[in-house]
Amino acid sequence: MALKDLLAVVDTADKDEQFVQDVLRFAEFHGARLTFLVLSVIPSPDYVGTFGPPYIVLHDYTQAVEAKQKRLAELTHDANVEVRTISELPETIFASVSVQARYADMVLFGPSEAYEYPPARRHSIENILFASGRPVLILPHGHVPHAVDHFAIGWNATREATQALRETMLFAAAGAKADILVLDGRASAKGHGSEPGADIAHHLARHGFETTVRPLTVDDDLCQGDALVRGARQHGARLLALGAYGHSRLREMILGGVTRDLLDGAPLPLLFAH
Known part of the structure; x- marks a missing residue:
């Protein structure tokens, strides 16, 4: 079965430029529709206690979300690429990720260094694996796509x-x-x-x-x-x-x-x- 729907999970930071390029090449190679899913966890005491303080004030959080959406839009001038954002509290956002994953053939992640908050990445992967029924593919830095021969x-x-x-x-x-x-x-x-x-x-x-x-x-x-x-x-x-x-x-x-x-x-x- 060919891959036709891919979901790539990113966060609101700017450490993933290489991963974004890797995913774009991967989707083009497979002729698949690509959706970037931006995780923007709403700042809360629960999040700070678990993952560390992502932003000092809500204004910084809002600016980060807007900047990430703009940057992805500039990189993905393609009708076959979509950008979605999930902005939710920590207790609900990871469950929402697994729901989005159900509508893709495969969910792509970069290595942990491509994310500002690796624990949030890990929680996302775990929820996808346990709750979506879909596989997760973790690409190495600078991956060049090719047939799986x-x-x-x-x-x-x-x-x-x-x-x-x-x-x-x-x-x-x-x-x-x-x-x-x-x-x-x-x-x-x-x-x-x-x-x-x-x-x-x-x-x-x-x-x-x-x-x-x-x-x-x-x-x-x-x-x-x-x-x-x-x-x-x-x-x-x-x-x-x-x-x-x-x-x-x-x-x-x-x-x-x-x-x-x-x-x-x-x-x-x-x-x-x-």
Whole structure:
């Protein structure tokens, strides 16, 4: 399935010029309609306590919203690009983001450094993953779009990984190479089966993909997320797909996890699905 509707989430700051250009190229490459969604959280004591003070007074907040809308309008002289703004209180804005995401094939984010308030970015991603049913694609800085003719999937035989693979299969090139990255895989009747990665590799092969199972182990100096990124890049994958939040968000926050490790971004595009 081709990508026809893309939603790119930005904030009211001016740190995302490269991301805006990357998204415009990505949408043009796929021939997709693009909507920029500007998050402008209304200043409130709750926001300040959680994310830090975005603006000193409401007047500064209003000026920032207007400046961002003007800047995006100047950069997007295209009938196939729309700019929307959500201005709401912290307790409602992230739920509104997930509603907007339901009307796109995919939601695009830049790396955390492209946002003035990375915690707000993270909350937006989490709500989209849990409440919209749509995948999130995090683009690296300066991404050049190309056909997905070689992708990697972090495969742990979970529902979340299955969903990430399904989303990737929908827009990957026909006959693409598919690396099945199995991190510390163990045979299990309720998971990997007798040979970790083999069953999903056979499934992908029946869909015409050129599959390779690549067992990975975590070195002492790498976290799980870094090990998956290294495994994907080592063999030339153009995209890494991952199931997001296989454990609860609280557990990943306390103990760590692949989603937590990689949500800030990586040197290659990361597709998350839940």
